[in-house]
Amino acid sequence: MGRKRQDDTQPKRQTSTEILWRIAVYIRLSREDGGEESQSVTNQRKILDEYLRENFAGEYEVVDYYVDDGLTGTDDTRESFMRMIADVEAGRVNCVLVKTLSRAFRNHADQGYYIEEYFVQKNVRFISTGDPRVDTFINPDVIYGLEVPISGLMNDRYAAKISADIRRTFNTKRRNGEFIGSFPPWGYLKDPADKSKFILDENIVPIKREMFRWVVHDGMSLQGVAKQLNELGVPSPMAYKHSIGMRLNTPMTGKSDGMWSGGGVKEQLLNPVNLGHMVQGRHRVVSYKVHTMIKVPQDEWFVVENTHEPTFTQAEYDALVAALKRDTRRPNGVPTVHLFSGFMRCFDCGKAMQRRASKGHTYYACRTYGEKSNTACTKHSIRVDRLEEAVLAALRLQISLIDNLAQAVEQINTIPKQDTKSARIEKALRDKFRETERVKTLNDGLYIDWKTGNLSHEEYRRMKAKFAEQLVQLITVIDKLTEEQRQLGNGVTSENAALVAFSKHRNLHALDRAVLLELVDKIHVHEDKQLTVTFRFADELARIIEYVQINAPGELLTA
Numbered sequence: 001m002g003r004k005r006q007d008d009t010q011p012k013r014q015t016s017t018e019i020l021w022r023i024a025v026y027i028r029l030s031r032e033d034g035g036e037e038s039q040s041v042t043n044q045r046k047i048l049d050e051y052l053r054e055n056f057a058g059e060y061e062v063v064d065y066y067v068d069d070g071l072t073g074t075d076d077t078r079e080s081f082m083r084m085i086a087d088v089e090a091g092r093v094n095c096v097l098v099k100t101l102s103r104a105f106r107n108h109a110d111q112g113y114y115i116e117e118y119f120v121q122k123n124v125r126f127i128s129t130g131d132p133r134v135d136t137f138i139n140p141d142v143i144y145g146l147e148v149p150i151s152g153l154m155n156d157r158y159a160a161k162i163s164a165d166i167r168r169t170f171n172t173k174r175r176n177g178e179f180i181g182s183f184p185p186w187g188y189l190k191d192p193a194d195k196s197k198f199i200l201d202e203n204i205v206p207i208k209r210e211m212f213r214w215v216v217h218d219g220m221s222l223q224g225v226a227k228q229l230n231e232l233g234v235p236s237p238m239a240y241k242h243s244i245g246m247r248l249n250t251p252m253t254g255k256s257d258g259m260w261s262g263g264g265v266k267e268q269l270l271n272p273v274n275l276g277h278m279v280q281g282r283h284r285v286v287s288y289k290v291h292t293m294i295k296v297p298q299d300e301w302f303v304v305e306n307t308h309e310p311t312f313t314q315a316e317y318d319a320l321v322a323a324l325k326r327d328t329r330r331p332n333g334v335p336t337v338h339l340f341s342g343f344m345r346c347f348d349c350g351k352a353m354q355r356r357a358s359k360g361h362t363y364y365a366c367r368t369y370g371e372k373s374n375t376a377c378t379k380h381s382i383r384v385d386r387l388e389e390a391v392l393a394a395l396r397l398q399i400s401l402i403d404n405l406a407q408a409v410e411q412i413n414t415i416p417k418q419d420t421k422s423a424r425i426e427k428a429l430r431d432k433f434r435e436t437e438r439v440k441t442l443n444d445g446l447y448i449d450w451k452t453g454n455l456s457h458e459e460y461r462r463m464k465a466k467f468a469e470q471l472v473q474l475i476t477v478i479d480k481l482t483e484e485q486r487q488l489g490n491g492v493t494s495e496n497a498a499l500v501a502f503s504k505h506r507n508l509h510a511l512d513r514a515v516l517l518e519l520v521d522k523i524h525v526h527e528d529k530q531l532t533v534t535f536r537f538a539d540e541l542a543r544i545i546e547y548v549q550i551n552a553p554g555e556l557l558t559a
Helices: 041-054 079-089 108-121 140-144 147-176 203-219 221-230 237-241 262-269 314-325 368-374 384-412 423-451 457-489 497-503 513-517 537-553
Strands: 020-027 059-069 093-098 125-128 187-190 194-200 278-280 283-286 293-295 302-304 343-344 353-358 362-365 520-525 532-537
Touching: 020 079, 041 237, 059 079, 108 125, 108 140, 140 147, 140 194, 147 302, 203 221, 203 262, 203 293, 203 314, 203 513, 203 520, 221 262, 262 314, 278 293, 314 497, 314 513, 343 353, 343 368, 353 368, 362 384, 384 497, 384 513, 384 532, 384 537, 423 457, 497 513, 497 537, 513 520, 532 537
Parallel strands: 020 059, 020 093, 093 125, 343 520
Antiparallel strands: 187 194, 278 302, 283 293, 353 362, 520 532
């Protein structure tokens, strides 16, 4: 910047022609300023330029305009502010000019540190043109009076109040399912008709569908999916947002290479927004002064369901979760897993089965037997082709049984009134309530036994802790039984997730990994090559069977 000198016709306050003032003009527009023109970056710049032309005494040059647009004054990571401080450290700046103290600081402690200590130590002149007017060269003592620190304290309290008000407003919007962020998640765009709502990004939906297929149907690992995306030239979510003009900046922006990682794949696939739900408040800052982001417990998130069109159905999302939970080891360089990977268990030792090839056949055998000791367990081997036949037969039988169960439910629901009380649950609740009262009575008597000398203090403490633990366990069981009774009271419809999951495969002719992930939990292999297939939805199916038994104990179940 060129040098400038004040017009000689202007009144002189104090000449300083010996000094060349290298000025940093600092401007900040806060988030809470909104669209107020008086607080705009443009207006601040005009006011400060006018001050330099009309009121500044001495020769000067403007080193740069340091602008933090849309950042709060309590943010200690303001990029332009820190760049200005770096220029002070490098000796490029010896004067800082701001419109008001609140533009530079909303944190009382920071104001005191920079004005009273840092700028003084660095021989940097600080000028604030607003009220209170500060110029540490013309009037150095002004910073040690009452007006400046009181103004800083008021700005600090104002920032706290504004922060609380904004948080309340944002939380109200979150509870209403209104998006408050600047950038929608990958795969969605802001609805032009309502910026608080999402619409699907049709450029990304096919990519997400392909990622789903790779994980669920092909058994591809997260790292395998990431590699596939990178080889296809699919930009990472951040790179994609930049490519369509979004000004997204995060602490990782400078470190990102635009490539996918396994963690990034998992984050995008399992984002609950893919189910059509608005999920916000997963992170927050520590306070209005400390802007470090921390994770928020899941039960404190703001979740509003069915606010936009989903990318995945609930069943598809559940299949993704199930696929990614599986222990799916694979040889190096192999991106996909085998059909039964993560399902096989030894019936006796409970350990995972190992897949091996021998004499033209592939089979599973107990890992304990093969890797540790042949005395620790037995082989439990089974050929893969026979395993496929047996599991397919078991699945088809289970599907047929549940199809009959679904038909029974439909017939029951034609009856005007269904019975939803379970004698089993009611008896269990009575027993647990009686047990709870018994434990409470014993617990209440401990104090008297201690005081009368029948128990030592150590025995009293130990038994009291034991009874407290028993009470917690009993209350947990009672809550579970009560919830089970409540669900039974809601009845069962043909749209029940368990019924739908099995019934839609009633014409199953061959196995694939997606079917296994949806319907099977574990497959245990016995030593005699017999199998125990544990199906998913076991608790829900037990509830449905009980519902049918209560309402049609005979004829429907045997039809």
